[in-house]
Amino acid sequence: MDRIRVAILGATGLVGQVFVDILSNHPWFEIVELMASKESAGKKYETVAKWALNKPIPEIVRDITVKETNPKELRSDVDLVFSALPSGIAKELEPKFAEKFKVISKASAYRMDNLVPLLIPEVNPEHLELIEIQQRKNKWDGFLITDPNCTTCIFMLSLKPIYDKFGVEAVIATSMQAISGAGYEGLYAMQIHDNIIPFIKGEEEKLKNETLKILGRIEDGKIIKPNIKISATCTRVPVIHGHTLSVSLKLRDKATVDEIKKTLASFKGLPQELNLPSAPKYPVIVRDEINRPQPRLDRNTYNGMAVTVGRIREDEVLDIKYIVTGHNLVRGAAGASILDAELLYKKGYL
């Protein structure tokens, strides 16, 4: 097969670096353009990437000259654009890219737009049907799809199998989010060391609203959201990578702890069925040990593409509770978008 030519926006940032890392070794995709702010433009990637991964910058991108983020600067033969732009910049620029190019965005700017799929390939692949409506209404040759906030990505993989089998009426979720979720310049050591930050701007609304959109069913081109009560608390903790949530659920139908374990452990979606290159064999791993999951031990399961659930037990107030952890920069960010791209390719959108 011909390789699919991809560009990365926000390529020098934390999420951009994970895109660069995964895509440098990808069997289908080839990085042909890297874009960032005007300050980085015109310089070699290795001199402007604030490289923070614990492996070297891939050889094939070191000498690429970073361009300013502008669709007019992009090679016209680019097949797909991954965006890891800050949300404010994404709001202005992503529609301009989508006029001509196919864009998958990690930014929050268009996640809640009615015409934009908010995709998790194992959870709501049927939302891709919005692409055609979006292209028609906006008169775009390209399209824009988004994937969820990092915490929502991790949470949803644990919720969806239970939601499908037993129904979910209410959720109480508390996140303990890693420092790298705040981007390269997110937090000073003095703020987070020996500490917990009890508030992350906008995060609780995202966890609630995105969950309802993702679980929505499409009727006449519109997403009809389910009726689930969600109470979210999002905190930042001194962990480098890996977001963890403590979750309690009220179920529609009664379920035992064993039934929940089996449901989660056997869950598979379209990426597994299609054998996509980045798809983990199982997207949810269930651990029985009393002291798991832990972000440091479990975030890299299946190359960071699976989430790990443990401490599944009865909840004295609702019905069931558990802890889930996953890699915010991989399953919650770049890896999620790359899995979207693989699905888009297999489904004939690229």
Ligand SMILES: NC(=O)c1ccc[n+]([C@@H]2O[C@H](COP(=O)([O-])OP(=O)(O)OC[C@H]3O[C@@H](n4cnc5c(N)ncnc54)[C@H](OP(=O)(O)O)[C@@H]3O)[C@@H](O)[C@H]2O)c1
């Ligand atoms: N970190 C996570 O776990 C995570 C997870 C899910 C989603 N996200 C979302 O992904 C996006 C990127 O996050 P991040 O953590 O990678 O942030 P980051 O480390 O701060 O990187 C920001 C990137 O955006 C570029 N940029 C900044 N201002 C720009 C401008 N005016 N024009 C064009 N490019 C500009 C930067 O380029 P320069 O180097 O040239 O300044 C850099 O490449 C955000 O929308 C974030 O909310 C992050």
